[in-house]
Amino acid sequence: MEAGRGVVLPLFFLLGVWVRGGGAGTGLYTGPYFPRSQPRNVTVHQDTQAVLPCAVMQLGDKSVSWVRQRDADILTVDTYTFVRDERFSVHYVPDTFTWTLVIRYAQERDAGGYECQVSTEPKMSMVVHLNVIVPKVEIMGAEEKYVRLGSTVRLQCTVSSTVQLPDYIFWYRSGERLLDYGHPRLKFSVWQRGGQGSEMSMTSTLLISKARPSDAGNYTCQPSNLHPATAILHVLNDEEPAAIHKGSARIAAPFSPWWLILASTLALLWPSPLSPHPHDVTGRGGGAWRGWRGGGVVYKGLK
Structure with missing residues (x-):
């Protein structure tokens, strides 16, 4: 009986060491700790909301703070915000013991490390890195496009440098959405490039056959999750673009420098x-x- 007890005690001792070393969430820690399965890198689009979670177990009477590493500014302490920037706030969820730093309308300058600190002695901390990506939405070519009456118009909108591709891309002319059914002269096509860790992009092409004067106007490419891009289409009736009035001024051909040289020479010779x-x-x-x-x-x- 004594021999059996001597075997059981070392087993309990080893089990206790294993639980304290790797059994996060068992409640056997003597103080606060960060669960291992937490995101340490967060990537968002510019002008969207960034959410940086920080779960702290067995917090007790300690406080949780968020500190920006770039300038060591204390952003929040518990549920209180200490910066004047109203884009920053903290949300606490008791069920998951999570203190989440929220940054609305994230900008490029917000990118960097954010430290979740617990007021223990010595201080405990966990760093979450924020990446802010500026997506590109552009209609290829010049902002103002000139086509001849009866020709085929090709407008190509590309979405790139994005965290998540849009679910769809809509086209508008002067605020009215364009649909291919019921409009035999309109045709849409969409193709995607990249994915699974590589740079992703999506391109939507609008074809307008046999261009008419009524096709002129502002064309907007609107992805489902990003800002729009706009181009202006002019349909010319046997005119050159230089003959088009821009506002109240006419776009004239450039002045030849040879006339200026000749006039200066005559002024020197003529009394x-x-x-x-x-x-x-x-x-x-x-x-x-x-x-x-x-x-x-x-x-x-x-x-």
Whole structure:
């Protein structure tokens, strides 16, 4: 009986060491601790909401703070916010013991490390890194597009540098959504590139056949989860783009520099009587020569 008891005690001792070393969430820790399965990297689009969670088990009477590593600013303590930037707030969920830092309308400058601290001695901390990506939505080519009457128009909208591709991309003309059914001259196509860790992009193409004057206007490409892009379409009736009025001014052909050179040369050679300057020169024989300087030439006459 004594021998059996001597075997059982070491087993309980080893089991206790194993639970304290790796059994997170068992409640056998003597103080606060961070569960292992927590995200340490968060990536969001610019102008969207960033959510940085921090779960702390067995907190007791300790406090939880969020500190921005870039400038060591204390952002929140428990449920109180200590910065004037109203985009920052903290949400506490008692059921999961999670203190979540929320950043609304995240900007590029918000990227970096955020430290979740527990007021133990020494202080405990866990760092969550925030990445803010600026997605690109653009209609390829110039912002103003000129096409001839009866030609085929091709508008191509590309979404790139994105965390998540849009579910759809809609096209609008002057605020009205374009649909291919009921409009035989319209055709839409969408294709996707990349995925599974590589850079992703999505392209939507709008084709308008036999362009008419009524097709002119503002064309907007609107992804489901991002900002829009806009281009202006002009349909020309046998006109050159330079003949199109822009506002109240006409776009004219560039002025040739050769006319400026020729005009300057003639101004130097041609006499100008408009601004005569009297000039007297006394001769050796007591006579005087009177002349005028104008246009670089001196005219002399006997007095």
